[in-house]
Each structure stands twice: as C-alpha cells, then as structure tokens.
Amino acid sequence: MEKKSQILVSSTVDTERGSFFDEVSSSQPGKGPSLEERIGRRKLMPRQVSMIGIGGAIGTALFVSIGTKIIQGGPASLLIAFCLWSVVFIGLAQSMCVMVTYLPVTGSFVHFTERFVDRSCGFAIGWTYFVCQAANVCFEITAVCLVVEYWTDKIPKAALISILIVVYAALNLFSVFFFGEGEFYLSIGKVVLAIGLIIFTIVVMSGGNPEHRVLGFKNWSNPGAFAEYLTTGSSGKFNGFMSCLIFALYVFWGVDYLGNAASEAMNPREVIPRSFRKVFGRLIIFYIGGAICVGILIPYNDSVMIKAIQNGAVGAGASPYVSAMTSLGIKVLPHIVNVLILTSIISAGNSSLYSASRVLYRLALEGQAPKLFRKVTKRGVPIYCCAVVLLLCGLAYLSVSNNTNNVLTWFLNVETAAMAITYIFICISYLQFRRGCIAQGIDMKSLPYxxxxxxxxxxxxLFWLTLMLWVSGYTVFLKDNWDFQSFVFSYFMIPFFIVFFVAHKLYNKTKFVTPQNMDLVSGLQELAEEDEYWEANPPKLNWFDKAFGFLL
Known part of the structure; x- marks a missing residue:
C-alpha cells in the first residue's frame, strides 16, 4: 500500500495544492490537521462500515411498497426491472469505489464533482443531495407513524415523531462511533428480515404452510407474468413495467452511504473496497431474490393485497409477505415482520441524517455553506450540521395535520429525483477522473481499486439514470391522468439543480475542469502517511468484532 501511494503521488503532474485536506480545526485556522488528528477522526470500525454497506442495500420499500408494484406490473416486470437496476448500480458502485479509495474524503462525491468536473456543479450537487437526505429523514420518521398504526392508532403522531428525533440526536450528536454502532445493530434487523423472508418463501412454496399448498411458480402462468396498469393491452403492460422500473430507482439506494462513510472509516483503503465488492452479492440476494419471492408468494390479482392497498393498510399490513401469510392462515409472523420493518425504517433515517450532515460539512469546508457548519467536536462530529438536519426533521410534523400518505408521497418524489441527479454526477465525475488520469499519464491499474x-x-x-430522471413522472402526461402536484414533486429537483448551478457559476465565474489541469495530487501525501500508519497499526478487533468477520 505504501508503494502504491508513492506511485500515485509521483506519477501526477505538479499542481497547486487544492482544498482536499483543508479540514481545519477551530484552534488552528488555515492549518491542516496532523496525522494524529486525522486518524482520531476515523472512528468507524470495519464491521460497522460493512454493515452500513449492507444497510444501504436494503430499504423498507423492499418489504412493503414492493407489493403495490407486483400488482401494477406483475412478477416478470418486477424481476426484469430489478435485474436491470442491479447492473446499473454495480457500475455506479464500481465507479464510486475507484474514486473513494483514491480519495476517502468527507462528502466524497460532492468533492469529486467539484474537483474533477466543475465547482459550480459540486455546489449544486451538494445542496441537491442535502435536500434529498434531509427529506428522507422526514420520510422515514413519518413512515414510522404508519408502521406503529399497524398495532394501534392511540399513540399521538407528534409524540412518535419527537421520540424519533431524540433517538437520532442520541445516535449522531455525541460520537461517530455511536452512529456506527447504532447502524450496525439496526442493520442486523434488516438482514435478519430479508434472509428470513427468503427462507419463509422457500418453505411456503414447497408446501410448508398450514394449508399444505405447493405454490411453485404457478403465479407466473396464472394469472400471468405481466400485469396491465393504467391502460389495457400492450400499452398497459408497458406502463406496468415502467412502474416497476421507476420504483427500482428509489429502492436501489445505498451506494452513497458507503462513500460518505469512507472519510471516517478506519483503514479506508482496505476496508472500503471490501464492502463495495460485496454490492454485487447483496443485490442478487436481497433485491433480485426479493423480487422472485414476491412473485412466488402472491399473484398480481391477489385479492388480499389489493384490498390492503385500497384500504390504506399500514406497516406490515401493506406487505406482500404479510398478504401471503394472511392467505395461508399464519398469524404470528406478521407482527415479527412489522417489528423488523420498524428497525429498517429507523436505520434508513439514521443513515440519511449522517449523510446529510456530512455533505453539509463538506459544503462548509469549501466555503459554499456558512462557516458555522465547519465546527466539529473533539470526537469528530460536525455538531451544527447534525443539529440543523434534526431541526429540519420538524417537517415530519406536517403528517399530524395532513394525510400521512400524502406527506410521504411529497418527500418520496422529491428525494427520488434528487438521488437520480446525484448518481448521474457520480458517473460523470468518474468519467472525468478517468480522462484526467489518462491525460496525466496515470495507469488506472495502479490505483488502489x-x-x-x-x-x-x-x-x-449514466444512460439509464439520465433516462429515468426525465421519465420518472411520465404518467402525468398520459390521457386523463394529469396531476399538477405529482408533476411538480416529480420534476422540482431538476430546476432546483439548474438554478443553483447557474447562480453559482454566474456569481463565481467558475470554469469546467480540463483533464490536463485536473488536481490529482492534493491530499495524497497525507493519505500515504495514513496508509503507513494503518499498515503498522491495523485496527484492533476484539472477539465480538472478529465474530462478525464474515461480513467483511
């Protein structure tokens, strides 16, 4: 690793030092942190980073909302959509891993966009991603209210929201280690639920159910593999497939969480690639496996599932797995599923709060957010960044006076488009980074990944992400299907990004980065020092950490 770092430093052109390690402490303005300070900020242990990667690959929608899509598109549409997006996100993950292991920095992809593409693009992407993640925290907090309503509607929504905000504050304000530890245990709930439901499906489809029915793949032939949605005939089946394809854009989140964790991970150039390499297996097991399971358990015309959706079922009540359990007379498992769905939601909100605070911190370091947000505690927590996200969580109280499902839809549409824009620029940043390396004589095979x-x-x-950004709200343009609110929330983030980009470029008169002048040097010397430190002082693992070594 030491040799590789030296190669990276010596093989690049001599450029002026950029902002890469300008993460200054309040006591030493203008001076970069020492090796001890940088190492001290890396609190996330290997098992925590690995579980963050797993947690990012499993969302609540995989267990609940997926039922609506099987009704709209059918099992084949859902499986094809998930297979297609698996390939898209494998490409996205590998592109990001190359850059993250080269420069494991705070607000990784925002920094990459600024450094390899254009500062104005980085500014616009940073604020777009911040809005996205802050909205997702509100989304997850609001979703908790629905999950709890599965058991009772007697608990005031305001009380539940307040409790969640306090929990998130406890996990994020005191130490990065607390965040990592909380995410570790919450993500275990996701993994247990995902694997448990796959095992449940295998048992049930083989006849291991109270009615001893052998399900097999009967639903693919009766009523069929493709469902009609909005219209009839071939156009209806196309709309059903598009519904599943657009849904997958939201479901396949998580790559960005690993990128953000890289800046605070122990020995990132060893730990981060291991987690990124596992993305392929996670996509196959959890996503493609989940799509297959749902297609086995319920047909697209399942009366129990359709009734649950029409009646506005909440929590596990809207899950296709619970619908199958109900049809088969299984009574205990739905409650267990709902508990684990609850942990999944809390985990997703926790990850989004972490990501939103780190990208705001990155913007502040670059002078694109108030200097107040540069403040970090002795334990490495950007305290004011976390605090402002927690304050924005108050938007979740909108669900107290409005229909909860409507509020969820508002948040969901905004963040889905925002994430598409973010992922598009991750791809663009990698392509530019590659051009810069080639122009400056760096062999891509010499990089850490x-x-x-x-x-x-x-x-x-890049092709599929760009396409889906523009067609994600296409249904509003169908005959007799216009809805102004859906149109605004589906496409709002596009003009939001453009306005922020144009305003910053006109004000600062920035120029796009050329491959020949791209800064590929700044920070590499510091990283070489860290590599030497971690080689001589690998993270100390106790028996508990080693017990979870299989996750790495």
Whole structure:
C-alpha cells in the first residue's frame, strides 16, 4: 500500500495544492490537521462500515411498497426491472469505489464533482443531495407513524415523531462511533428480515404452510407474468413495467452511504473496497431474490393485497409477505415482520441524517455553506450540521395535520429525483477522473481499486439514470391522468439543480475542469502517511468484532 501511494503521488503532474485536506480545526485556522488528528477522526470500525454497506442495500420499500408494484406490473416486470437496476448500480458502485479509495474524503462525491468536473456543479450537487437526505429523514420518521398504526392508532403522531428525533440526536450528536454502532445493530434487523423472508418463501412454496399448498411458480402462468396498469393491452403492460422500473430507482439506494462513510472509516483503503465488492452479492440476494419471492408468494390479482392497498393498510399490513401469510392462515409472523420493518425504517433515517450532515460539512469546508457548519467536536462530529438536519426533521410534523400518505408521497418524489441527479454526477465525475488520469499519464491499474468493466458499466449506468430522471413522472402526461402536484414533486429537483448551478457559476465565474489541469495530487501525501500508519497499526478487533468477520 505504501508503494502504491508513492506511485500515485509521483506519477501526477505538479499542481497547486487544492482544498482536499483543508479540514481545519477551530484552534488552528488555515492549518491542516496532523496525522494524529486525522486518524482520531476515523472512528468507524470495519464491521460497522460493512454493515452500513449492507444497510444501504436494503430499504423498507423492499418489504412493503414492493407489493403495490407486483400488482401494477406483475412478477416478470418486477424481476426484469430489478435485474436491470442491479447492473446499473454495480457500475455506479464500481465507479464510486475507484474514486473513494483514491480519495476517502468527507462528502466524497460532492468533492469529486467539484474537483474533477466543475465547482459550480459540486455546489449544486451538494445542496441537491442535502435536500434529498434531509427529506428522507422526514420520510422515514413519518413512515414510522404508519408502521406503529399497524398495532394501534392511540399513540399521538407528534409524540412518535419527537421520540424519533431524540433517538437520532442520541445516535449522531455525541460520537461517530455511536452512529456506527447504532447502524450496525439496526442493520442486523434488516438482514435478519430479508434472509428470513427468503427462507419463509422457500418453505411456503414447497408446501410448508398450514394449508399444505405447493405454490411453485404457478403465479407466473396464472394469472400471468405481466400485469396491465393504467391502460389495457400492450400499452398497459408497458406502463406496468415502467412502474416497476421507476420504483427500482428509489429502492436501489445505498451506494452513497458507503462513500460518505469512507472519510471516517478506519483503514479506508482496505476496508472500503471490501464492502463495495460485496454490492454485487447483496443485490442478487436481497433485491433480485426479493423480487422472485414476491412473485412466488402472491399473484398480481391477489385479492388480499389489493384490498390492503385500497384500504390504506399500514406497516406490515401493506406487505406482500404479510398478504401471503394472511392467505395461508399464519398469524404470528406478521407482527415479527412489522417489528423488523420498524428497525429498517429507523436505520434508513439514521443513515440519511449522517449523510446529510456530512455533505453539509463538506459544503462548509469549501466555503459554499456558512462557516458555522465547519465546527466539529473533539470526537469528530460536525455538531451544527447534525443539529440543523434534526431541526429540519420538524417537517415530519406536517403528517399530524395532513394525510400521512400524502406527506410521504411529497418527500418520496422529491428525494427520488434528487438521488437520480446525484448518481448521474457520480458517473460523470468518474468519467472525468478517468480522462484526467489518462491525460496525466496515470495507469488506472495502479490505483488502489481497479475494475476491468469500467468505463463501460459507467456509461451504461449514466444512460439509464439520465433516462429515468426525465421519465420518472411520465404518467402525468398520459390521457386523463394529469396531476399538477405529482408533476411538480416529480420534476422540482431538476430546476432546483439548474438554478443553483447557474447562480453559482454566474456569481463565481467558475470554469469546467480540463483533464490536463485536473488536481490529482492534493491530499495524497497525507493519505500515504495514513496508509503507513494503518499498515503498522491495523485496527484492533476484539472477539465480538472478529465474530462478525464474515461480513467483511
């Protein structure tokens, strides 16, 4: 690792030092942190980073909302959509891993966009991503209210929201280690639920159910593999497939969480690639496996599932797995599923709060957010960044006086478009980074992480992400289907990004980065020092950490 770091430093052109390690302490303005300070900020242990990667690959929608899509598109549409997006996100993950292991910094992809593409693009992406993640915290807090209503509606929504905000504050304000530890245990609930439901499906489809019915793949032939949605005939089946494809754009989140964790992970150049390499397996097991399971358990015309959706069922009540359990007369498992769904939601909100605070911190370091947000505690927590996100969580109280499902839809549409824009610029940043390396004589195989499938997968991912950004709200343009609110929330983030980009460029008169002048040096010397430190002082693992070594 030491040799590779030296190669990276010596093989680049001599450029003026940029802002990469300008993460200054309040006591020493203008001076970069020492090796001890930088190492001290890396509190996330290998098992925590690994579980953050797993947690990012599993969302609540995989257990609940997926039922609506099987009704709209059918099992084949859902499976094809998930397979397609798996390839898209494998390309996205590999592209990001190359850059993150080269420069494991705070607000990773925001920094990459600024450094490899354009400062104005980085500014706009940073605020777009901040809005996205802050909205997702509100979304998850609001979703908790629905999950609890599965058991009782007697608990005031305001009380539940307040409790969640306090829990998130406890996990994020005191130490990065507390966040990592909380995410570790919450993500275990996700993994247990995902694997448990796959095992449940295998048992049930083989006849291991109270009615001893062998399900097999009967639902693919009766009523069929493709469902009609909005219209009839071929156009209806196309709309059903598009519904599943757009849904997958939201479900397949999580790559960005690993990127953000890189800046606070112990020995990032060893730990982060391990987690990124596991993305492929996680996508197959949890997503493609989940799509297959749902298609086995319920047909797209399942009366129990349709009734649950029409009646506005909440929590596990809207899950296709619970619908199958109800149809088969299984009574205890739905409550267990609802408990684990609750942990999944809390985990998702916790990850989004962490990501939103770190990207705001990155913006502050770059002078694109108030200097107040540069303040970090002795334990490395950007205290005011976390505090402002917690304050924004108050938007979740909108669900107290409005229909909860409507509020969820508002948040969901905004953040889905925002994430598409963010992922598009991750791809663009990698393509620019690659051009810079080639122009400056750096062999891509000499980088800490190399993939033979790049940049081909990057271009593939960029195409689909760009396409889906523009067609995600296409249903409002269908005959007799216009809805102004849906149109605004589906496409609001596009003009939001453009306005922020144009305003910053006109005010600062920034120029796009050229491959020849791209800064590929700043910070590498510091990283070489860290590599030497971690080689001589690998993270100390106790028996508990080693017990979870299989996750790495």
């Amino acid at each position: 190399y993939s033979r499938w790049l940049p081909y997968l990057t271009w593939h991912s």
